Amino acid sequence: MKPSPTARPAGTARTAATDPSPRATARPAGTPAGFAGRGAERRPPLVLLVPACLAALFALLPLGYLAVRALERGPAFAWEVVADERTLDLLGRSLGLTAAVVAACVVLGVSLAWLTVRTALPGARFWSVAATLPLAVPSYVAAFAWLSAEPGLAGFGGAALSLTLVSFPYVLLPVAAALRGIDPAQEEAARSLGHGPLRTFLRVTLPQLRPAAAGGALLVALYVLSDFGAVSLMRYDTFTRAIHTSYRASFDRTPAAALSVVLVLMTVALVAAEARTRGRAGHARTGGGTARPAVPVALGRWKPLALLWCGAAVAVAVAFPLGTLGYWLAVGSSATWDLGGLTETAWATLGVAAAGAALTTLLALPVGVIAARHRGRGARLLEQAAYAGHALPGITVALSLVFFAVRYAYPLYQRLPLLVCAYAVLFLPVAVAATRAAVLQAPPVLEDVARSLGRRPWQVLREITVPLAAPGVAAGAALTFVVCMKELPATLLLRPTGMDTLATRLWTETGAGSFAAAAPYAAALILLAAVPSYLLGRHRS
Amino acid sequence: MNESHASEPGTDVPDTHGSTKDEQHTIEQEPSQRREGGSEANGPHANPAQSDDPHDNALHVEGLTKSYTAGHDPVLRALRLTVPAGALAAVLGPSGGGKTTLLRIVAGFLRADAGTVRLGGRILAGPGVHVPPERRRIGIVPQEGALFPHLTVARNVAFGLTGLTRGERRRRTGELLELVGLAGYGDRMPHELSGGQQQRVALARALAPRPQLVLLDEPFNALDSALRAGVRADVRAALRATGATALLVTHDQQEALSTADLVAVVRDGRVAQCATPQDLYRRPADPWVAGFVGDAVLLPATVGADGTARTPLGAVPLAAAPDGPATGTVLLRPEQLRLTAPAAGGVVRGTVTDVCFYGHDAMVTVAVEGHDTPVGVRVAGPLPVGPGDATGVRVTGEATLHPAG
Numbered sequence: 013m014k015p016s017p018t019a020r021p022a023g024t025a026r027t028a029a030t031d032p033s034p035r036a037t038a039r040p041a042g043t044p045a046g047f048a049g050r051g052a053e054r055r056p057p058l059v060l061l062v063p064a065c066l067a068a069l070f071a072l073l074p075l076g077y078l079a080v081r082a083l084e085r086g087p088a089f090a091w092e093v094v095a096d097e098r099t100l101d102l103l104g105r106s107l108g109l110t111a112a113v114v115a116a117c118v119v120l121g122v123s124l125a126w127l128t129v130r131t132a133l134p135g136a137r138f139w140s141v142a143a144t145l146p147l148a149v150p151s152y153v154a155a156f157a158w159l160s161a162e163p164g165l166a167g168f169g170g171a172a173l174s175l176t177l178v179s180f181p182y183v184l185l186p187v188a189a190a191l192r193g194i195d196p197a198q199e200e201a202a203r204s205l206g207h208g209p210l211r212t213f214l215r216v217t218l219p220q221l222r223p224a225a226a227g228g229a230l231l232v233a234l235y236v237l238s239d240f241g242a243v244s245l246m247r248y249d250t251f252t253r254a255i256h257t258s259y260r261a262s263f264d265r266t267p268a269a270a271l272s273v274v275l276v277l278m279t280v281a282l283v284a285a286e287a288r289t290r291g292r293a294g295h296a297r298t299g300g301g302t303a304r305p306a307v308p309v310a311l312g313r314w315k316p317l318a319l320l321w322c323g324a325a326v327a328v329a330v331a332f333p334l335g336t337l338g339y340w341l342a343v344g345s346s347a348t349w350d351l352g353g354l355t356e357t358a359w360a361t362l363g364v365a366a367a368g369a370a371l372t373t374l375l376a377l378p379v380g381v382i383a384a385r386h387r388g389r390g391a392r393l394l395e396q397a398a399y400a401g402h403a404l405p406g407i408t409v410a411l412s413l414v415f416f417a418v419r420y421a422y423p424l425y426q427r428l429p430l431l432v433c434a435y436a437v438l439f440l441p442v443a444v445a446a447t448r449a450a451v452l453q454a455p456p457v458l459e460d461v462a463r464s465l466g467r468r469p470w471q472v473l474r475e476i477t478v479p480l481a482a483p484g485v486a487a488g489a490a491l492t493f494v495v496c497m498k499e500l501p502a503t504l505l506l507r508p509t510g511m512d513t514l515a516t517r518l519w520t521e522t523g524a525g526s527f528a529a530a531a532p533y534a535a536a537l538i539l540l541a542a543v544p545s546y547l548l549g550r551h552r553s
Numbered sequence: 554m555n556e557s558h559a560s561e562p563g564t565d566v567p568d569t570h571g572s573t574k575d576e577q578h579t580i581e582q583e584p585s586q587r588r589e590g591g592s593e594a595n596g597p598h599a600n601p602a603q604s605d606d607p608h609d610n611a612l613h614v615e616g617l618t619k620s621y622t623a624g625h626d627p628v629l630r631a632l633r634l635t636v637p638a639g640a641l642a643a644v645l646g647p648s649g650g651g652k653t654t655l656l657r658i659v660a661g662f663l664r665a666d667a668g669t670v671r672l673g674g675r676i677l678a679g680p681g682v683h684v685p686p687e688r689r690r691i692g693i694v695p696q697e698g699a700l701f702p703h704l705t706v707a708r709n710v711a712f713g714l715t716g717l718t719r720g721e722r723r724r725r726t727g728e729l730l731e732l733v734g735l736a737g738y739g740d741r742m743p744h745e746l747s748g749g750q751q752q753r754v755a756l757a758r759a760l761a762p763r764p765q766l767v768l769l770d771e772p773f774n775a776l777d778s779a780l781r782a783g784v785r786a787d788v789r790a791a792l793r794a795t796g797a798t799a800l801l802v803t804h805d806q807q808e809a810l811s812t813a814d815l816v817a818v819v820r821d822g823r824v825a826q827c828a829t830p831q832d833l834y835r836r837p838a839d840p841w842v843a844g845f846v847g848d849a850v851l852l853p854a855t856v857g858a859d860g861t862a863r864t865p866l867g868a869v870p871l872a873a874a875p876d877g878p879a880t881g882t883v884l885l886r887p888e889q890l891r892l893t894a895p896a897a898g899g900v901v902r903g904t905v906t907d908v909c910f911y912g913h914d915a916m917v918t919v920a921v922e923g924h925d926t927p928v929g930v931r932v933a934g935p936l937p938v939g940p941g942d943a944t945g946v947r948v949t950g951e952a953t954l955h956p957a958g
Contacts, residue, residue, distance in 0.1 A: 457699040460662055463686040464693045465713030465762060479703050 056382045056391065057469040064378035068397035070433075071375075071440050074412035075400055078276065081415050082269040093270035098254075103274070106250040109171060109243070110236045116176040117232045121183025122225055124325060127318050129191040132308040134315070139322045140188065146329040147181045148545055150498045152241025152519055153534050154178045157333035159245060160340060160527035171246040177329040178242075179235045183228035190224035191217075209309070230286035237279055238405030240501035241515075245522055251275040252407050252501065259411060259505070269415070272408040283403040337538075340531035350529075358536050361497055361513040364428065368435030368496035372443045373489040375436055380447025380485075381477060385456060395444065402441040409437050410502035431506040435496045442495060443488045450484020451477060490544040497541055514540070609673040610638040610765040610798040612659070617668035619654055619822075628654045630822040631668065636815065638673075641792055641799045642827075643813035645806060645846070651822045652802045656768050659800065660693055661686035672765050692759030692767045692797070697775040698751040700743035706730070706754050707739030713762035729757040732791050749780045756788055760795050767792065769801040773808060785812055806846045810834060818842050834886075836872065836953050843884045843953075848916070850885040850928045854954065862954060865924035866890070866901050872951040881956040885948060887916060887931040892938060893945035900945035903928075905938045919946055 056064070082090050093099065127133050128140035146154075154174035158165050165173065194217060202212040240252040249257075251271060258268040311318050376398070383395040401409065413434050417425040424430045454477065462472045500515045507516060514537040521530035614634040620627040628651040636642040644652050657663040659670055661677065661684060669679035672691070677684045692713075700709050710726045717725065730736050733753035743751055752772055759767050772788070773781045789812055792799050803809050809816045810830040817827040826838035837843035840851055852869075854862035860874030862883045869883060893900050903921035915936055920927045930946060938944050 454702075455699060457695045458701055460660070460686070461693055461695060461699055461758075462701075462712070463662070464660060464689070464691055465758070466687045466715055468685075468687055476701060480701075 056386045057473075059470045059473065060378045060382055063375075064382050064394050067375040067379050067440065068394050071398050071400045071437055073416070074404065074409050074437055075276070077416050078269060078272055078408060078412040081412070082266065082273045084269075085266050089266065090270045090273070093267050094274055099271065099274065102249060102251050102254050102271075105168075105248070106237060106278075109168065109175070109248070109250060110233050112168075112172045113175045113179065113236045114229050114232050116172070117180040117183045118225060118229050120176070120180040120325060121228060122187050122221065124180075124322060125184050125187040125191055127322060129188050130309055131318065132310050133318055133322065136308075139326065142326045142330060143184055143322070144181045145326075146178050148538065148541060149178050149330075149333055150241060150500070150515065150537070151175055151178050151235075151239050152245055152500055152515070152522070153337075153537070154333055155242040155245040156518065156522045156527070156530055156534060157336040159522065160530075161332075161336050163525075166245075166247050168248055171243050171248040174242045174246065175236050175239060179232045180325075180329070182231040182235065183225060186224040186228045187221055190221050194220055227286060230282055234279060234282045234286065237275065237282065238407075240405070240407055241519060245519070251278075252405055255407050255411065256501065256504075259414075265411070265415065268411055272405075272411055275405055276403065276408055279403045279405060283399075337531055337534055340528050341535060344528040344531060350532075354532050354536060357512050357514055357517050357533065358540065360511055361515070361537075362540065364431060364503075364513060365435075365493050365496035367428070367432045368439070369443075369489050369493035371432055372436045372439050372492045372496075373447075373485065376440055376443030376447050376488070377485065379440075380444045381451050381473070381481075383444065383448045384451035385459075385477075395448075398444045399441045401438045404438065406434075406438055406499060406501040407505070409434050410505035413437075413502075414505060426506070426508050428508055428511075431503060431508075434502040434506050435492075435499065438499065438502060439492045439495050443492050446488020446491060447481065447485050450481035450488070453484060454480035490547060494541050494544050498537065610796075611673060612636040612766055612798055612800065613669075613671040614655070614659065615669045615671075617655065617658060617670070618666045619651075619658060619663065620666060627666075628822055629658075629665070629668075632819070632823055634817055634824055634827065636798055636800060638798055639796050640814045641789065641801060641812065642815040642817060643801045643803055643809035644817050644819055645803055645809040646819035647845070648804055650819050652804075652819055653770060655819070656693075656770055656800065656802050659766075660691055660768055661689050690762070690765045692762070692764035694752070694755045694759050694767065694769045694772045696771050697748070698743075698755035698772075700751055700754055700758070702743055704743075705739065706735070706741050706743065706746070709743065709754055710739075710757045710761050712758060725761060729761050730754075732760070732794060733757045734787060747780075748776050749784045752776065752784055753787060753791075756791055760791065760797065763795070764797055767797050767799040769799060771803055772801070773803075773805075781808075788812075810846065816846075818845060820845075837884065840882055840884065840955055843955075848887050848929055848931075850887060850890065851882050852885065852924065852928075852952075853880075854883040854952075855880045856954065862952060864952075865921055866928070866946060866948050867899070869948050869952045871954050873954070875954060875956060879954070879956050881954050883952040883954050885950075885952050887929040889948060889950045889952075890928065890930040891947045891949060892917065892919075892930055892932060893947050895943040895945045897945050897947075900947045903944055903946050905940050905942045905944055908936065908938070908940055910936070917944075919944060921946055 055061075124139070124143050128136050128143065133139060151174060154177055155170065158170055158174050199212050199216055202216045203209070207215065237250075238252065239250075240256065243250045244253045244256065251274065255268050255271050255275070258271065259265060379394055379398045382391050383398075413430055414425070417430050421430075458476055458480070459472050462476045463469075467475065497513070498515060500519055503513050503516050504519065507513065512520075514533045518530050518533040518537065521527070521533065612635070614632060617629050617632040617634075618627055619629040632651070632655060634642075634644075634655075644655060646652050654663065658665045658678065664683060665678060669682075670677045671679075672689070675684070676682050677689055677691075700706075701712065704712065707723075707726050707730070710729050711722050714722045714725055726739065727736065730739060733756055735750060735753055735757070738746065738750070738754075743754070746754065752775075755772070756767075756769075769788070773785055776784055785808065801809070801813060810833070813830060815827065816830055816833050818825045818833070820841065826833060826842050828836070833842070833846055837846060840849070843849040843851070852864040852866060854864045854869070856862050856871065856875055856879045858878060861868045861870050864883055866885075869885070871883070895902050901921050901923075903919040905917055906920050906927055907918040909916040909918075914931050914933045917930045917932050917936070917938065918927045919930055928946065
């Protein structure tokens with residue numbers, strides 16, 4: 013994961029192209045021949061390559077620094093921390109929570125997806141939209157809602173409950189998409205070959221849902237492992253909470269760094285597994301063309317039960333948090349309604365999120381274009397480097413930036429730019445994915461045509477690629493803006509002294525048990541995040 | 554590194570044509586290029602359009618070799634192709650045969666491992682030379698048009714018109730839209746046009762900067778068959794009107810035969826045969842080409858001293874008789890066979906096994922005595938027979954012999 017390999021293949025291609033001696037063909041034999049051979053014509057132009065390499069370096073910085081820091085006192089010490097009984101205990105608790113949440117999410121997600129997509133459920137459209145709404149609820153808001161209603165929930169149960177209810181859409185959405193994508197002709201073929209509806213579902217439909225469900229489950233696991241808000245409010249010790257505590261408790265930051273490394277290794281393993289299932293899911297889909305919509309399955313006497321199931325899920329995942337919030341807003345006295353403070357915090361949140369989204373989008377642009385347009389090892393490495401944030405829990409990114417700033421850039425320590433940088437590292441994957449998808453939408457042949465009509469590569473970028481990708485890039489920026497606004501652990505560690513965002517304020521008030529004081533911040537956060545989300549929804553449709 | 558590879562003399566393997574070496578000399582001596590073009594006109598693929606054109610827009614491709622994974626299974630193997638100025642040549646071949654690779658190398662989007670590409674007097678690609686696509690003066694018409702979706706039709710057409718005043722640009726755009734029959738469509742957006750109209754705009758866009766060569770990559774594929782013939786004719790007319798040399802890639806032999814002045818059949822990265830459509834159909838270079846460009850009746854034959862071939866369908870005169878006795882395969886086309894009464898004299902008897910009715914004609918499959926494979930007979934007009942009927946088969950016209958071995 014060191015940055016140097018990202019630059020190498022491009023450099024190889026360049027020297028080979030300018031070296032006229034016949035030996036040049038022999039030299040790159042050790043280096044990837046496929047990249048050098050095809051890269052000669054498909055090598056990204058320097059206009060893209062230089063900024064993309066900078067972005068990749070930037071994204072890898074925390075990871076590299078974390079490793080350096082964790083090993084600073086020698087591998088023996090790091091191992092001592094890692095092999096400590098307490099660490100193993102944390103490992104068990106983190107994995108236990110993850111397993112419980114993943115299992116619950118799969119049951120909830122697959123059942124709701126099937127009911128809303130394939131059955132004659134009354135109001136199926138309403139349920140399918142309502143069931144995705146929890147995605148907009150940050151885990152700490154869900155934790156706030158449950159904790160404020162029943163403080164006794166604190167602990168494993170409360171953490172599992174609130175995490176399940178915010179993350180089951182990660183399973184629901186891909187499974188629903190897979191269900192929609194299955195050509196009903198396959199099921200009809202199975203029926204015509206003598207299979208009953210149940211056997212058809214088990215033998216034809218379900219196996220095709222497995223990649224989607226597995227991908228969703230891995231996303232949930234990633235979410236749970238890196239979650240800080242819900243577990244800290246529920247006072248259930250996992251890696252993230254222990255890192256935070258250890259960082260706050262002592263000046264010796266090596267233990268926190270060592271714990272972070274373990275957490276990063278776990279998430280990296282999950283990300284790798286997730287990427288593998290995603291690859292296979294892609295292969296599983298055969299044949300193009302749009303399939304006919306399937307004939308909905310009649311529910312018959314199961315209809316009330318199905319409605320009850322959907323109703324209950326939406327009630328506890330959406331209606332309950334909103335209801336609790338409404339309750340606390342209503343009972344809040346004028347003393348808890350600090351309008352001045354709320355406005356100030358809201359503005360601060362918007363400002364820092366906007367800066368984060370701007371920097372992230374800017375860094376993502378060259379990487380996204382290269383990822384969409386250039387194959388080969390160099391381009392892949394660049395993209396993967398930019399995705400590092402995907403595997404890094406917010407708390408570890410924050411920690412590594414703190415270390416880095418204290419050592420090398422003290423003026424930045426506890427200043428806004430450092431927080432904005434953390435957002436960029438964390439959410440670069442979001443913006444890169446959006447940019448890449450947007451660029452992919454425009455067929456590359458358009459760029460070829462533009463070249464044949466006399467445009468140079470940078471002119472093609474300006475006149476064709478960027479204008480065509482602009483809507484998608486803007487959507488990515490809006491999405492980044494929303495996730496920056498909701499970010500909690502990195503903000504807690506890196507915010508300038510005296511500055512609060514809606515998320516940190518909500519966290520502090522809830523942690524102190526002043527639920528009525530926390531409610532306005534939760535409400536403001538949801539409302540402010542809803543606007544770009546709504547616009548995004550309109551953009552997609 | 555590709556260039557250096559190409560400069561090694563050993564890698565420039567001459568094709569079946571032995572002239573590769575001589576032509577290499579011509580490339581190095583630029584001034585003699587004109588004469589070279591002249592001698593080309595005397596060749597078998599001469600096209601009268603060439604003399605009409607004041608500029609030499611002929612395309613010469615020599616020894617073009619390309620493999621995607623180094624050292625493995627080349628997609629192009631020392632491919633050689635010449636398209637005379639102003640001609641519309643079709644590159645016909647099965648998918649995966651390297652047609653699109655050839656097109657992309659000529660356009661400059663890919664670099665060949667070896668070989669040269671010359672357009673008129675300019676070397677576009679060759680040892681140590683790679684002209685970038687934007688300086689090649691080659692227009693491309695991709696599959697499905699690929700119009701810029703964010704620009705109006707007029708701005709699409711004007712995209713390649715740089716260095717002109719606004720008035721000139723508008724005039725040229727109008728001219729081109731008129732040429733493709735879409736005058737007045739300039740303000741539309743691409744998605745407001747039908748597939749055929751989009752394809753015509755793509756052609757206008759490619760022709761606007763007056764390219765020396767236009768490359769068309771299966772441009773009619775996306776159109777439904779009813780539209781295809783019309784768009785094809787319009788494209789041909791527009792190309793004629795501008796005098797640009799054109800290279801059309803297709804896997805549809807009907808399209809190649811009906812549209813092009815010259816058809817190059819590409820197989821396994823080589824040109825298996827390059828000829829006018831008529832020659833290609835009547836005198837294919839080998840049985841594979843024969844079957845690829847149309848329905849073929851292939852019969853084993855022995856040729857006696859009299860120069861006629863003895864086949865399971867009787868004695869058949871040959872278009873070009875071999876010097877002496879020979880054996881081999883003769884090629885007949887189904888329309889050269891006639892159904893007769895089973896008892897008629899001098900005919901071979903057979904049984905109809907299948908009838909495929911196409912409307913304008915029908916294909917009758919007949920199992921003949923003395924030949925394992927049933928033969929196809931194209932019958933125009935009313936059908937005299939049905940499956941199971943006995944019939945006679947008679948051969949008209951001449952056959953082509955492909956000697957064995």
